[in-house]
Amino acid sequence: MTKEPSGAAADEEAKPLPLEGVRVLELGSLIAGPYAASILAQFGANVVKIEPPGTGDPLRRWRKMHNDTSLWWYSQSRNKKSLTLNLKDPDAQAIVHKLVEESDIVIENFRPGTLEKWNLGWEQLSAINPSLIMIRVSGYGQDGPYASRPGFAAIAESIGGLRHLAGYPDRPPVRAGVSIGDTLASLYGVIGAMMAMHHLKVNGGKGQYVDVALYEAVFGVMESMIPEYGMFGFVRERTGASMPGIAPSSTYRSRDERYIVIAANSDSIFKRLMNAIGRQDLADDPELTHNDGRAKRSDELDEAIEAWTSSHNLADALTVLENAAVPASGINTAADIFEDPHFRAREMITEQPLPGGGEISLPGIVPKLSATPGTTRWLGPGLGEHNIEILEGLGYSAADIQALKDKDVI
Known part of the structure; x- marks a missing residue:
């Protein structure tokens, strides 16, 4: 220590x-x-x-x-x-x-x-x-x-x-x-x-x-909350763990009943994620090449991702995603942070x-x-x-x- x-x-x-x-x-x-x-x-x-x-x-x-x-x-x-x-x-x-x-x-x-x-x-x-x-x-x-x-x-x-x-x-x-x-x-x-x-x-x-x-x-x-309302009358609402209009980026359950946050909302990271979870069909789908297309099918993408995470323990899922250079993390408690080697190293x-x-x-x-x-x-x-x-x-x-x-x- x-x-x-x-x-x-x-x-x-x-x-x-x-x-x-x-x-x-x-x-x-x-x-x-x-x-x-x-x-x-x-x-x-x-x-x-x-x-x-x-x-x-x-x-x-x-x-x-x-x-x-x-x-x-x-x-x-x-x-x-x-x-x-x-x-x-x-x-x-x-x-x-x-x-x-x-x-x-x-x-x-x-x-x-x-x-x-x-x-x-x-x-x-x-x-x-x-x-x-x-x-x-x-x-x-x-x-x-x-x-x-x-x-x-x-x-x-x-x-x-x-x-x-x-x-x-x-x-x-x-x-x-x-x-x-x-x-x-x-x-x-x-x-x-x-x-x-x-x-x-x-x-x-x-x-x-x-x-x-x-x-x-x-x-x-508060980011774009006021410009969006001023121009479009759009009132941003609670969305839980997801980010509407930005996909895929959400919280998913693992096999060992933990939670994993995956943020694959750039075009190249999305492809790497889909290939890592065995969904090359989605990686190669032209409608999903850019965020606007993925946002329209965010529910489908979240289902595909959680089907994969729910079949892996958190630690194993994180290893796969790290090897694929996909931003991801478990949701740390104080106990997790206390034992994390990166926190200690820095x-x-x-x-x-x-x-x-x-x-x-x-x-x-x-x-x-x-x-x-x-x-x-x-x-x-x-x-x-x-x-x-x-x-x-x-x-x-x-x-x-x-x-x-x-x-x-x-």
């Missing part, structure tokens, strides 16, 4: 990190804002995460726990420093102002208007640091008729069109399985911040804020020691940079673990820090 920080991983840590020197202040909780900060932290940014005193980010207690701390927390909050602040308190706001003076990026995912009530909105913070870049993640964006509504990924996936397409046509819509609306918004936030940083470096001037709406992050990846699963003993398996870092790859330097921190370090760095004395603690500011 791949372990850090020894061996190859130690060599990785010796390489420069692309965001070294970039200072990030994270104001927010759960996924959409904090995941954006997590990506920046994995590539070397110095991320200070602000958490409520006593309770911390609710993610600390989401899903499976280890010694009263969520495994998800350890993963998403890796490489961050934890500072507890009651943001409603003026003394805490003053600390944030000091941090902003030396920050490059601030990330927040409160409902629009919340930070403004606490003297921490864009106008206030950009006046303190004119070069500041602020990622603002919310359900519906910073303006518009829905701006004040609360929003979570599930709602964004619904209003943005994704949920309508997820599942089978004869059943209610389903979720994607993960909070994809949150993570998409985080990715857009990081992209926006990198573009804003580049603009600032090249053109100078002032910083800017990046307005990311969860529903827009989902809507932005360090997409790594092990880190846990506080108090034992190990945690973490997802590897994406994307992979050849010269300055990201790394896991430490796991998600304890609540307020870096209070003294950060506050002393801002000039607070031990007596000052104790006074803040006594007032429940930190």
